[in-house]
Amino acid sequence: MDGNQGDRPGSPPEEWLSTGDMARLGETTLRTVRFYEAEGLISAQQREDGSQRKFPPDQLKRLQIISDLRDSGLSLQEIKHLMALKSGCASAKQAASEMSATLCARMAELERRMETMQRVRSELGSMLEMLRTCGQCSHPEFPRHCSNCELVDRSGVERTTQLLWKN
Amino acid sequence: MDGNQGDRPGSPPEEWLSTGDMARLGETTLRTVRFYEAEGLISAQQREDGSQRKFPPDQLKRLQIISDLRDSGLSLQEIKHLMALKSGCASAKQAASEMSATLCARMAELERRMETMQRVRSELGSMLEMLRTCGQCSHPEFPRHCSNCELVDRSGVERTTQLLWKN
DNA sequence: TTGCTCCTCACGTCACGTGAGGTGGC
């Protein structure tokens, strides 16, 4: 974290980030940092074979954005494509139109995924609620009785709970 | 879709679903249906080698829930574990406590992912907004001028836009 | 010398995708 604090006082701070710095600050792994660099998604300083990677500080932000886009469901191919899109276009008009089209499609997928996740979250939420009642239960015929338990009424029970508990 | 409509009138409808039915209705692929069956996540009727799979209708719901949980970031291992958890417990108390603990952890991860996705969605949203202005642009020095374009002011531009457009 | 952090192969893993080649009923 403070690997850069050992600089001689007064000297300009060495801003380069090591692979480990990138991994820690970017909340990812060493492997991923090296993999992204090999794939050209982030770039380090020129170096000889086997020597350590040194990343300019702006590459950390890059890494974080790429991580966020990955978490949002974009593949590395799509991310590469988006990052290269503008420079492959002849005019702002064309670039803006291609970029918009791609982003709209991704947005639509992203929203579908978010709706699914909201549904799952809500279902897991009410399942957790129900489990507080089940935690008090001492019915002797434990697993068998659950499927027709009247305390936790079947009518209000969602699909996920049905699958993971009430069968 | 209506593969079951050819039944002799009056006979009880054949409710079995084919692999193709499962894939279509579950909005997934033939490969995934077969893969999940092989993994024991869904189950088909007994059959001889090479004959067609026939799924009871309740397995479709199962397939859909598994898909949703996958989309929400759970691995097949975790899903299997959750589905088997209750039957491996001796009491409702124990089962409820173990299930709650697992679900809470998954919920926390799910919410972190959703927050990331919300941020990305909002950033892509304002980028799309900005691109409507860029679509009108006919500046001669197209890609080079973008980085210090005053119409689309740099101050209000988020990280993703910075990465994909303003550099 | 020990500990820490970095390095490069290189094989492993997870959740399927993708042909190739074959079957069965209208």
Place this chain on the structure above:
DNA sequence: TTGCTCCTCACGTCACGTGAGGTGGC
């Protein structure tokens, strides 16, 4: 015969995970 849907291998892919074995400065 053609078309459609199903089947089983079996190799491919994507995005890393996971050792094994080695280096360099405090």
